[in-house]
Amino acid sequence: MPPSPVVTLSKDDFDAVIFDMDGVVTRTAHVHAAAWKKMFDAFLEGYAARTGSSFKPFDVAKEYTRYVDGKPRLDGVRDFLASRGIELPEGGPDDSPEQDTVYGLGERKNAFFNVQLEKKGAKRYDSTVELIHKLKKLGIKSAIISASRNARAVLKSAGVSELFDTRVDGLDAQELGIAGKPAPDVFLAAAEKLGVEPQRAVVVEDAQSGVEAGRAGGFGLVIGVDRADQADELARFAHVVVSDLAEVAVDGVTDETTTGELPSALDHFNHIEIRLKSKRPAVFLDYDGTLTPIVERPEDARITEEMRQTVRDLAKLCTVAIVSGRDLQDVRHLAGIEDIYYAGSHGFDIAGPAGKKMEYQSGTDYLPDLDRAEKELEKRLECLDGVQVERKKFAIAVHFRRVAEEKHLEVEENVDQVLAQVKRLRKTGGKKIFELRPDIDWDKGKALDYLLEKLDLNKRDVLPFYLGDDLTDEDAMRELKERGIGITVRDDEDRRTQAAYALEDTCEVRIFLQKLADLLEERAQESE
């Protein structure tokens, strides 16, 4: 469930939102903090030895947020040194990182930061990216600002360079000769570049100096994002403080997008690669419409040898499971891939490699209801041309793909009547299909969650993927919204989805899986 909104942005009130970068859009605050600490500690230790004073290390929790965070690099050096009563020569832009001058210490911090950025890569806050997409839908512009002169490299590393209408970073500020935060100049420069009045713009900031700058600039709304347990300090200047931008709603835009609007998982594979940088994937695959094209008759949905081999290759490199609406035995037989996990009957029936049964949400109590419904459906629907009743262990599918269009309603009425007779089942839909399954709160999403737990994959260093094409796959996409990547396989119908990316067809699914396998293979070779 998304958190309840703390604030709602509306087109009536605002024309633009200006986002600070570090800590709001990108997760680099900790990389900066670590680089500052490494630099200051080395300097302070040497300074203590030279002056005979005692060495007191840089306190990230207190001193980073108070003196350094959000400010231009040199101001950070100056303000911190002043807080300790240390005076250093100013130096100049040509100073080397080894020199104990304000410029030299700034260069040293920068060198540490770049090493870390190269090593770890910047990450982005998905909730912020989602908010920007929602603002775009409403025609509200966005800008990114940063005091950092490395901002362009950070944005690129996090895969968000193209997201904003404009940018004012440390290099721009230098060129424009404008002051850093807490002066409002960078925000005002961004508003001017966007062509909006400050009163009609929102500032989003996680640094104390940043909310102060937003307020000083006369911006219509200043949102403080509390990432460092400093809500009270931020609230001194911010109109509102949130803990994450998932708490900011956009008037008239829901959380869901449609399948047609989604970016391609292949075109954006570099973004996915970035998210996988320090994680390993676990891949969950739907069968019909994802691994095989949709065909007239369910029994003809055969996986190609090429697809089978790709899934096998991937399964050698990471955990792979097929999560299907089909009967467990049926989907295992059709897929014909050993050594992977299978969840059949929409997750009611789960088995590990070599058919090893796993615990699952039991539908066994409902078997008599399903038997009864099956008989009733067969009896009622036998005269309707083209209907196919497919019994799975824990569900019954009524296919009407081959039924004349004008008879579809009659099929549904019969299914509804059977449902009325056998009360402990519920009806769900899919592609030219009605299904009856046990009326239990269990679906592909719950099965996915269960598998993640059971296989010890519910961890920070695991990035789960779910690929599916149908409505029933949306339960799994929803489950991964905050902790993984949902990829929908498009068809002719544009419908709402919880997925983050799309693929056009099963051919693209195979290419995507192959790319993933290649990436993992490369990584494995690199680490040898």
Ligand SMILES: O=P(O)(O)OC[C@H]1O[C@H](O[C@H]2O[C@H](CO)[C@@H](O)[C@H](O)[C@H]2O)[C@H](O)[C@@H](O)[C@@H]1O
């Ligand atoms: O979760 P899935 O693996 O995608 O299974 C969903 C249903 O797939 C099958 O039906 C669908 O595919 C058939 C073959 O392409 C097609 O003829 C039918 O119209 C589709 O609905 C399967 O037969 C069902 O049991 C699954 O529930």
